[in-house]
Amino acid sequence: MAGAWQDEVFETLRRAAIRQIAYVPDAGHARLIERAHADPDMRAVVLTTEEEGVALAAGAWLGGQRAALLMQSSGVGNCVNMLSLPMSCRMPLLMLVTMRGEWGEFNPWQVPMGNATPGVLERTGVLVRRVERAEDAAETVAGAATLAFDSTVPVAVLLSQRLIGAKVWVR
Amino acid sequence: MTHDALDRRQAVATLLRDPGDLLVVAGLGAPNWDATAAGDRPLNFCLWGAMGGAAMIGLGLALAQPARRVLVLTGDGEMLMGLGALATIAVQAPPNLAVAVLDNGRYGETGSQHSHTAHGVDLAAVARGCGWRAVCTVTQAAELEGLRARLRQEPLFAVVRIAPEEAPRVMPPRDGALLHHRFRAALLGSEN
Numbered sequence: 001m002a003g004a005w006q007d008e009v010f011e012t013l014r015r016a017a018i019r020q021i022a023y024v025p026d027a028g029h030a031r032l033i034e035r036a037h038a039d040p041d042m043r044a045v046v047l048t049t050e051e052e053g054v055a056l057a058a059g060a061w062l063g064g065q066r067a068a069l070l071m072q073s074s075g076v077g078n079c080v081n082m083l084s085l086p087m088s089c090r091m092p093l094l095m096l097v098t099m100r101g102e103w104g105e106f107n108p109w110q111v112p113m114g115n116a117t118p119g120v121l122e123r124t125g126v127l128v129r130r131v132e133r134a135e136d137a138a139e140t141v142a143g144a145a146t147l148a149f150d151s152t153v154p155v156a157v158l159l160s161q162r163l164i165g166a167k168v169w170v171r
Numbered sequence: 172m173t174h175d176a177l178d179r180r181q182a183v184a185t186l187l188r189d190p191g192d193l194l195v196v197a198g199l200g201a202p203n204w205d206a207t208a209a210g211d212r213p214l215n216f217c218l219w220g221a222m223g224g225a226a227m228i229g230l231g232l233a234l235a236q237p238a239r240r241v242l243v244l245t246g247d248g249e250m251l252m253g254l255g256a257l258a259t260i261a262v263q264a265p266p267n268l269a270v271a272v273l274d275n276g277r278y279g280e281t282g283s284q285h286s287h288t289a290h291g292v293d294l295a296a297v298a299r300g301c302g303w304r305a306v307c308t309v310t311q312a313a314e315l316e317g318l319r320a321r322l323r324q325e326p327l328f329a330v331v332r333i334a335p336e337e338a339p340r341v342m343p344p345r346d347g348a349l350l351h352h353r354f355r356a357a358l359l360g361s362e363n
Contacts, residue, residue: 019235020231020234020235043234043263045230045234045259045262045263046259046262047255047259048255048256048258048259049255051223051224051253052224052227052253052255052256052259053227054224055221055223055224055225055227055228055231055253055256056227056228056230056231057231058221058224058228058231059196059227059228059229059230059231059232059233059234059235060231060232060234060235061231061351061355062216062228062231062232062235062351062354062355062358063194063231063232063233063234063235063236063358064235064236064355064358064359065231065234065235067231081220081221081222082221082223082224084220084221085218085220085221085224085228085347088219088220088347088348089347089348089350089351090347090348090351091351
């Protein structure tokens with residue numbers, strides 16, 4: 001069923017007591033974004049650039065709330081220096097990253113950052129987990145949320161392009 | 172652009188006088204030292220980096236703590252690096268968040284190079300264009316008491332024009348984990 005795993009991921013975020021969902025839109029996150037806006041217990045925050053979300057999540061944590069940050073892989077590059085905030089302050093961070101440029105990609109400009117994404121995250125100190133199959137998505141996000149908020153570390157879950165479904169390019 | 176000679180240290184001492192339970196986020200560099208000179212306290216989260224992130228930290232905090240007042244105190248260079256935050260905050264419109272930019276038109280920590288505001292970029296106009304409804308620019312010492320009150324009552328974006336002179340450094344702890352944990356302990360209690 002189309003969108004079923006995305007709904008499971010949203011319910012997982014709810015169960016993990018996420019209260020702020022910050023995002024730069026991606027087609028692969030569309031269902032989560034829609035659910036976040038519709039949920040009275042969630043605050044959906046649209047960003048102009050992904051690094052804003054890293055800072056927002058730090059502020060939420062200082063205030064006693066949990067945030068999740070949604071982006072596509074191109075946005076990881078926009079976050080790099082801001083990741084020094086959760087690293088230096090030993091704060092949690094939960095990022096869900098939809099991958100571009102790795103499978104069935106039509107746009108060559110997505111390839112360099114998509115290819116660099118896991119390495120960039122690991123080099124800045126973020127723990128990286130990856131989802132290839134729909135049936136693993138919710139469990140992986142649940143495990144990442146516990147790791148992030150209970151062990152207070154930054155964690156990124158990469159949602160593979162094959163899982164999301166390659167974007168269809170209509171000329 | 173000419174700058175009136177508001178002394179930054181005196182201005183911040185006025186704005187942060189008797190902070191009570193005000194939650195303060197101070198941007199890196201001189202605004203951090205100014206806030207600390209006004210009185211180091213656990214409910215000041217003073218940045219040593221994360222340039223461009225101060226206002227967004229304030230937003231996350233304000234959304235998480237709707238019953239508390241949050242003040243972001245930062246510099247023109249730090250605000251310029253995260254201008255998009257002015258749009259993002261305006262969309263969320265939290266009633267309990269105010270941002271005050273100490274604008275000397277300089278990158279003070281790196282040799283006092285001119286910033287964009289020294290060349291005419293008007294941060295107050297940017298905030299208005301983003302949808303902030305309460306915006307002001309303060310240039311006179313006599314306006315500071317009024318600004319102090321407004322920053323604790325309104326979702327205000329304020330530009331405070333200060334003289335470019337540097338003040339002696341007064342520094343908070345630089346361990347981010349310490350700053351984070353003492354802030355949360357003071358706000359949420361030691362169990363959190």
